[in-house]
Amino acid sequence: MALEEIQLTKEELARYSRHIIIPEFNLEGQKKLKAAKVLVIGTGGLGSPLLLYLAAAGVGTLGIIDFDEVDDSNLQRQVLFTVDDLGKPKVTAAKERIEALNPYIRVIAYNERLTSENALDIFKDYDVVADGTDNFPTRYLVNDACVMTGIPNVYASIFRFDGQVSVFNYQNGPNYRDLYPEPPPPGLVPSCAEGGVLGVLPGIIGSLQANEVIKVITGIGETLSGRLFAFDALNFSTRIFKVFKDPDNPLTGKNPTQTTLIDYEFFCGIPQAAEERGQISEISVQEFKALLDSGKAVQVIDVREPHEYELVNIGAELIPLNTVTANAGKIRKDIPVVVHCKGGVRSARAIDALKTQGFDNLINLKGGIVSYIREIDPTLPLY
């Protein structure tokens, strides 16, 4: 809808009066917000403040995409949710919360995982994307899909006490691949298991991200396009670095080598059939290693065939996939049980099969023993 056609009701004018009386912002800025369509990727730590502030500010259409459910361990930082939301799909709980906050905006919820198959189709309906995900494959997917659809990508990322914010693909500016051409291989950056995040940090960084979204929409001020903001919450240092367009960028460099979306899990070194994974709980091999090292009581089940077990094993109990339901009695229900196979697909099936027998403590090992050998113990033979 053209800006001239945007009208604010009496209620909206009252609601947004603190915006409208700012000379640089005024009625035009508010109308731009109402006309804007913003897609927020992830409704977690960053998505929470982002969605709350963008909704409160009056962004007319908010898309939210996430495939997860609200879990009690989310509440340490994901301020969108309350204990009443536990077990609900995150996008459903988020939509309810946002609509309660601002009934004058439209919320579109996508209760699904963002993939190379659906990204372009979803993105094309939006003016701005705000990336609040927590993993590298989705970061690169969001970046590349933004480049291919020509949509600005307001980026924020957090880890422990560190936060980063930037604006990518805006007014011919650089994108994420100009900054980091390739993701770290799993295991080389501090792994998730060693990670964690200070609960208030996404509140700080997500709010800065919301500020950039509003600047991109309204055109006021100077965005972080071409600059990377870095925050260290431990010593309260803030730094701003210049980001330049890399001539070797595979999408937007001098000789682009990539023109379509790719398999980002593979790109990030996670060889796994994502579609097989469904909603099954899973942990990375780094987390698995940390779990074993922690001395925590845990049962490990290997669902491969005996000949594979003979080739290489990590000391797990062997219960081949086609015998798991018959051997369910051997699997404990009182402690966490990690199930693995070669690559993570059969173990996901085993977990699926056992769910009907009342197991709620089964965790799939992402990438299976192959990933374990590659990342944790390269002395073991690969097959």
Add this chain to the structure above:
Amino acid sequence: MATLIIPTPLRKYTEDQATFSTGAITVNDAIQELTEIYPNIANHILDGNGKVRSFIKIFVGEDDIRSLDGGETVLEDNAVVSIVPAIAGGMSDMYQKIMLWR
């Protein structure tokens, strides 16, 4: 003296030191000095050929060293060298949940 700023995810390899002072003349020399004193950080910054990894950015002041003279960039007195890794999120909630399982 120039100062290297170690990002929090890599501080466990520098005995929790957030900064590293060096009299090195170039960025390469400064990183080499850092990795000699803290050998375990080397693999997280440099690849097998001694090149800075593609998910690590080195800035002198606010400038990416690739827009300067790369590893040969000369460090002025009081130069601040920032090592900035790609970051993508925190600990997965599943891991946290398992650790808290009773």
